[in-house]
Amino acid sequence: MENVEIPEYFICPISLQIMKDPVTIVTGITYDRDSIERWLTNSNAICPVTKLHVSRDSNLTANHTLRRLIQLWCVSNGFNVVDQVLTPTKPPLSKCYILNLVLDLSVPRTENIKTLEKLEMLAKENNERNKTYMVEVGVHEALVNFLIQCYMKCDTNGLEKALSTLSLIWDYFSSCHENNKVENRKEILIDSITWALGLDRDMQNHAMIKSHAMSLLRSIIGKANSSTLDRLKPQLFEKIIRVLRESSSNTTIIAQKGVDNALHIILNTSHSGKNRNIMIQSRVIFELIELELNFSSNKKTKELIFEILFNLCSCADGRAQFLSHAAGIAMITKRILKVSPIVDEKAIMILCLITKYSATSGVLQEMLKVKSVSKICTMIQANCASHVKDKAREILRNHFDVWKNSPCVEVATLTRYG
DSSP: OTTOOOOGGGBOTTTOSBOSSEEEOTTSOEEEHHHHHHHHHHSSSBOTTTOOBOOTTOOOEEOHHHHHHHHHHHHHHTOTTHHHHTSOOOOOOOHHHHHHHHHHHTSOSTTHHHHHHHHHHHHHTTOHHHHHHHHHTTHHHHHHHHHHHHHHHTOOTTHHHHHHHHHHHHHHHHHHOOOHHHHHTHHHHHHHHHHHHTSOTTSTTHHHHHHHHHHHHHHHHHHOOHHHHHTOOHHHHHHHHHHHHHHHTTOOOOOHHHHHHHHHHHHHHTTSHHHHHHHHHTTHHHHHHHHHHHSOOOHHHHHHHHHHHHHHTTSHHHHHHHHHSTTHHHHHHHHTTTSOHHHHHHHHHHHHHHHHHSOOHHHHHHHHHTTHHHHHHHHHHSSOOHHHHHHHHHHHHHTHHHHTTOTTSOHHHHHHHO
């Protein structure tokens, strides 16, 4: 198979792979459809071979003859790509078709659900040209307006599809275009998402609605400026924390991705002192510890939780709330050297903050009881980053006098690093 020579005209000049859906552009050169669509969207609209100007919305003519030749050749030579080549060529999507969908959506009627389903299918295709057309004709603006109308009328009809589609195209829209109309409505858009996150669990599709809402919110927060982040309302954080609480107590079926999106939102907003205070007042640290203890999470989820806890423990109220949870220090200790270097770093930084600013006699004795001190000694000997080991040594030096007489830790070990 490796010695079979592929005919040169079967190869796409852009991807250098066998073409699955060959199309010819106005310059007479044939490319794979996905490759040339991506090229025309991201480049200066020139033919990569002839260097001639090509309009971004120029027609792509399906080359059926070449496609059949590639199909026959693949069958004869046993190439696995034949299944993909056999897929019927899809007709090029027109901008007018998407514009009509936007116009349909602007008129309140029962057919809106079908229109939303069509828009969602286009967004899910992950086709560069489709997304470009969707942005150019204002799909994002229409969906924002639809979502706001749902919120204002407390109407959930079509809400799931609107949230899903908007979350799929938001990053593409925000990276390609500035839209003052959407920017000016961002506050009420976030209010609308907050409303969606707070919908009753007994409602049909509530888990999917919350999952899509969280995904969209993560995209919005990820691109938001400091002014937008400082205007976030306590109700938003309360709804996000409620979702985490439901996940940790297994009273919701929101997927792992939804939980991770919620954690990303909290992490990206926790650098603001105002937002930190709101989170702490909503007992987010307590809920994060419960989530870590009870939710079956992967490595990335644990890393997100530890990064957030470190940010929140940078203030006195955050440390106080952390220490108010009976399992806080024990949970941190248990995860050290068990998950990832990121968790190790954040864990030792959290313990360093606690032992530096909140080191009561009870806290230091608890660290002995749950074997935090032993684990810190182990970290110094393990294959950890040098700055992590430095923090571990700092903790031992600062409290050597308290821990040196404890039977829980070998005196020789403490003396060595104290």
